Amino acid sequence: MSRPIIANEEVADADGRDSRLARRDWAFLGVLAVLTVLLVADWRGAFRVDYVLFSYDFTGLDWLFVYALAVLAFYFVLPLAIKRRRTAAYWRRLRADRWATASFVVLVAFVLLGLFGPLVFHPDRPVFGEMGPYGVPLTQPPVGFDILWGGPCAGAEIDGRCHGTWQYPLGTTPGGKDVVGMIVAGTRVALEISVICVALLVPLATVVGTTAATYGGRVDEFLMRYVDIQQSIPAFFVIILAQETLGYINKDTGGSLLLVVLVFGFMNWGGIARIVRSEALELQEQSHVHAARIAGMSEFRIVRTHVVPNALSTIFTAVTVQISWLLLLETTLSFLGIGSKVHPSWGYVMTTSARSDFFPTHHWWGVLFPAIVLAVAVVALQILGDALRDVTDPRMK
Amino acid sequence: MNRKQYLVYRLVWTVVGAWGALSGIFLAFALAPDPGQYKICPGGGCRAAYRAARNYDAPLHERYLSWMEGFLTFDLGTTVRGEPIAGVLADASTVTLTYLVLSVALAVIAGVGVGLFVAMRPDSKLLRAVRAVSYVGFAIPTFVAALGVFFVAVEYLGIYTLEYDHEQALFTARNLVALTLPAGVVTVNLFAIQLRYARSESVDILQRDFIRALHARGMGTAVVVRHVLKNGATSLLSVFFSELVGVVFVVLVVVEVIFDIPGFGQLLYRGIQQRDLGIILATTTFPILLVMVGNFVQDVAYTIIDPRIESGAE
Numbered sequence: 001m002s003r004p005i006i007a008n009e010e011v012a013d014a015d016g017r018d019s020r021l022a023r024r025d026w027a028f029l030g031v032l033a034v035l036t037v038l039l040v041a042d043w044r045g046a047f048r049v050d051y052v053l054f055s056y057d058f059t060g061l062d063w064l065f066v067y068a069l070a071v072l073a074f075y076f077v078l079p080l081a082i083k084r085r086r087t088a089a090y091w092r093r094l095r096a097d098r099w100a101t102a103s104f105v106v107l108v109a110f111v112l113l114g115l116f117g118p119l120v121f122h123p124d125r126p127v128f129g130e131m132g133p134y135g136v137p138l139t140q141p142p143v144g145f146d147i148l149w150g151g152p153c154a155g156a157e158i159d160g161r162c163h164g165t166w167q168y169p170l171g172t173t174p175g176g177k178d179v180v181g182m183i184v185a186g187t188r189v190a191l192e193i194s195v196i197c198v199a200l201l202v203p204l205a206t207v208v209g210t211t212a213a214t215y216g217g218r219v220d221e222f223l224m225r226y227v228d229i230q231q232s233i234p235a236f237f238v239i240i241l242a243q244e245t246l247g248y249i250n251k252d253t254g255g256s257l258l259l260v261v262l263v264f265g266f267m268n269w270g271g272i273a274r275i276v277r278s279e280a281l282e283l284q285e286q287s288h289v290h291a292a293r294i295a296g297m298s299e300f301r302i303v304r305t306h307v308v309p310n311a312l313s314t315i316f317t318a319v320t321v322q323i324s325w326l327l328l329l330e331t332t333l334s335f336l337g338i339g340s341k342v343h344p345s346w347g348y349v350m351t352t353s354a355r356s357d358f359f360p361t362h363h364w365w366g367v368l369f370p371a372i373v374l375a376v377a378v379v380a381l382q383i384l385g386d387a388l389r390d391v392t393d394p395r396m397k
Numbered sequence: 398m399n400r401k402q403y404l405v406y407r408l409v410w411t412v413v414g415a416w417g418a419l420s421g422i423f424l425a426f427a428l429a430p431d432p433g434q435y436k437i438c439p440g441g442g443c444r445a446a447y448r449a450a451r452n453y454d455a456p457l458h459e460r461y462l463s464w465m466e467g468f469l470t471f472d473l474g475t476t477v478r479g480e481p482i483a484g485v486l487a488d489a490s491t492v493t494l495t496y497l498v499l500s501v502a503l504a505v506i507a508g509v510g511v512g513l514f515v516a517m518r519p520d521s522k523l524l525r526a527v528r529a530v531s532y533v534g535f536a537i538p539t540f541v542a543a544l545g546v547f548f549v550a551v552e553y554l555g556i557y558t559l560e561y562d563h564e565q566a567l568f569t570a571r572n573l574v575a576l577t578l579p580a581g582v583v584t585v586n587l588f589a590i591q592l593r594y595a596r597s598e599s600v601d602i603l604q605r606d607f608i609r610a611l612h613a614r615g616m617g618t619a620v621v622v623r624h625v626l627k628n629g630a631t632s633l634l635s636v637f638f639s640e641l642v643g644v645v646f647v648v649l650v651v652v653e654v655i656f657d658i659p660g661f662g663q664l665l666y667r668g669i670q671q672r673d674l675g676i677i678l679a680t681t682t683f684p685i686l687l688v689m690v691g692n693f694v695q696d697v698a699y700t701i702i703d704p705r706i707e708s709g710a711e
Contacts, residue, residue: 229414232692234643237681240669241422244677245429324535331538332647336654338669350541360548371541378536386597 028074035070039063060258061343065192068199100387103380110377114191117184139358140164140172142179142365149362171365173349174356179366183373186346190377193261193330194323200265201272201322202315208269209276209311210303213284224277227270235267236329243338257340260333264326272318279311313388320385324378331374346370400700411693415686422682423464426674427457468686473679482679485664492567493649493660496580501645504587509633512595513625516603517618527592534589539648543582543655550578561658579652586648587641594636598629630702638695642688 042048042058058066080087094100140154141147143164155165164171170179208227212220242259283289283306292302327346333339334347335354353359353366360367448454455463467473473482515524561575602608602625611621646662653662661680668676 225410228410228692229417229689232414232638232642232688233418233685234646234688236643236647237685240665240677241425241681244669244672244674245425328536328538329647332540332651335538335540336650336666336669347538350538354540354544360544360552367541367544371538374538375533375536379532382532382535 024074024078028070031070031074032067035063035067061192061196061261064196064199064258064261068192068195071199071203072195094387097387099383103384103387106376106380107384110187110380111191113184114187118188120184139174139176139362140168141362142171142369143169145171145365147362170369171363173366174352174358174363179349179369182344182349182366183346183370185344186349186370187373189257189343189345190327190330190374193257193326196261197265197323197326198319200262201269201319204266205269205272205315206276206308206311209273210280210307212273213277213280213307214299214303220277224274227273230267231270233267235264238267239263239329239333240338257330257343257345260330260339261326264329268322268325272315272322275314275318276307276311279314280307283307283310316388317385320381320388324381327374327378346374403700404697407693407696411689415689418685418689419465419468419682420461422678423461426678427460468682474675476673476675482675485676486661486679486683489659489661489664492576492658493653493662495567495573496576497583497645497649500580500584501587501641504584505591505637505641507584508588508591509595509626512592513599513622516596516599517621524596527596531589531592531596534585535593539582539586540651540655542586543579543652546578546582547655561656563659575656576658579656579658582652583645583648587644590641590644591637594640595629595633598632598636599625602628627702631699634695634698634702638688638692642691646684 094104139147139149139152139162141162141164143166146158146161146163148160149162153162154167155163157163168178168180170183172178173182208223212223239260242263243256246256246259280303289302289306292306297305330339330345331347331350334345334351337351339345339347339351341348349370350367353363356363356366453460471483473486475481476485511527515521515527518524562569562571565572567573603621605628608621608624611624649660650662650665652658653660654666657663664676665680667673668680
């Protein structure tokens with residue numbers, strides 16, 4: 001297959017639609033540059049932008065979150081907003097499936113809760129709860145339950161049994177914090193790590209997958225063999241090893257959530273890259289791609305306007321599975337003591353409750369309710385992922 | 398490329414990958430200071446001995462060579478307590494393999510069987526029910542499920558003999574019974590995942606033309622099943638390696654910690670808790686190498702199952 005090399009890419013730029021795409025890329029790069037400058041300024045202590053804007057000290061995870069939001073805004077929300085007819089068509093097809101619609105609504109609720117919930121519940125406050133008298137944390141069962149408890153009680157105390165109160169509808173954690181508030185705070189953490197994971201996985205997988213498909217030959221062989229090796233190394237072990245190495249350097253035992261996300265993001269793009277590659281290979285042979293090539297479109301532009309949009313549906317499904325893995329892995333790592341000890345994630349709430357001396361007589365609510373929330377989120381992701389494969393696939397009728 | 402060349406080629410890649418992984422781990426740990434030297438010898442009296450025992454003061458390339466040699470000869474050094482790691486690892490692995498092999502086999506066979514069964518009955522209530530089960534089974538964190546099972550067994554059913562007795566040998570009636578509960582949790586967890594892939598893979602294959610041709614020729618269910626299995630085998634095998642293996646280890650650690658089984662997972666957990674570098678390295682590096690070898694075996698199996706692969710095209 002011959003691929004003409006066109007020196008001046010302006011030929012394709014004459015097309016109005018293409019130049020808008022290019023403008024978007026430039027805008028994204030601009031935002032990225034501003035972010036980098038701000039990060040460096042913040043890091044060197046020249047200008048604490050996070051304090052000025054949010055009166056809150058950004059961690060590495062927060063910076064990555066901002067980057068990830070920029071990626072999603074420019075390459076997910078913006079295209080959906082610009083191409084309204086296509087979005088409406090997706091929506092119509094999604095509406096046909098009741099369960100997919102329900103999952104979509106649930107996930108939108110999660111995103112909104114994660115974005116705006118913490119403004120009400122303040123997850124940035126230290127992870128210590130409200131103290132009762134004498135500095136003993138409250139132990140409050142959920143509404144409708146009562147426990148035998150000698151300590152402070154916010155609800156009605158009848159015959160020495162502490163009853164649940166609507167002040168803490170789902171009870172309190174062993175630290176005396178409201179479980180509802182911790183679930184909301186955990187939603188923010190879950191949103192952060194999922195969005196970061198997507199913003200790492202998808203660009204990497206797309207670049208590698210399309211490079212392998214476009215150049216073929218040795219490049220393809222090398223990249224795919226590398227993916228093979230990378231996929232045969234379980235991320236779980238790399239996280240353990242990395243946390244240990246980091247612990248050696250920091251000399252403390254707490255794990256880093258940033259590290260978990262980074263390792264997960266950089267270890268798990270292989271499967272998606274494979275999907276992108278096979279989609280791209282299939283597309284290389286199609287007539288409209290041939291036509292585009294003959295018309296003088298550059299390889300880069302072909303990949304962007306034809307290959308990536310067509311691979312999106314399979315990428316979506318793969319990404320929903322990966323996010324689910326990440327959320328589940330995070331709770332497991334917390335339980336094993338190598339998760340974050342400073343982020344109020346769902347895993348943190350579950351672990352502190354499950355490791356409490358009074359579990360499971362007390363504090364079962366601190367495990368059960370976050371687990372239900374997590375399960376709902378993961379099930380919704382799975383259903384939507386499976387449905388999206390059908391909805392966004394241009395080859396489906 | 399003929400089959401022999403292809404396999405040699407893949408073998409070379411496996412060796413290169415294993416070497417890369419080992420070297421990477423060595424470098425990460427060689428460049429980071431070991432806190433054990435401060436923790437075990439707070440006064441600093443035995444630090445020199447600690448460092449000498451671990452060869453920390455030798456030049457980097459000598460340490461690298463002895464590290465590689467150690468892995469190749471299964472000479473893994475000793476734990477913080479002085480037990481040989483190779484022996485500890487072998488004991489723990491025996492316990493784990495005793496129930497794991499059966500669990501994985503059961504989960505894979507049942508997962509593929511049920512997945513194929515429901516895929517052949519599209520739009521049925523059964524398909525929906527199975528989908529729901531696999532979604533939910535996947536979505537509940539293992540440690541929550543294991544805790545739930547544990548407390549139901551102990552608190553509500555009053556079964557106390559299910560706890561592993563560390564005083565007794567592995568192959569005694571009591572301890573083998575104690576393995577059933579963790580084995581059950583592992584099986585259900587893997588079953589849910591395998592079911593998901595087997596179902597979607599089977600649905601995919603069942604839509605192809607040759608299946609319709611089979612139906613048109615009036616072939617029975619058994620023939621269709623055989624064709625689907627033959628066509629799906631390669632991708633299901635690769636799902637097994639790329640997805641299940643990663644999950645198996647996570648599930649193992651959680652289950653063994655909760656049910657207090659002195660197996661591989663607990664050894665890894667203990668290594669993390671006691672910050673025993675030797676144990677952590679042995680329990681993470683060996684599975685990584687094992688999976689790489691497994692991947693190679695998978696490639697060999699591919700060429701036997703699916704003759705199309707021999708041509709070199711994927």
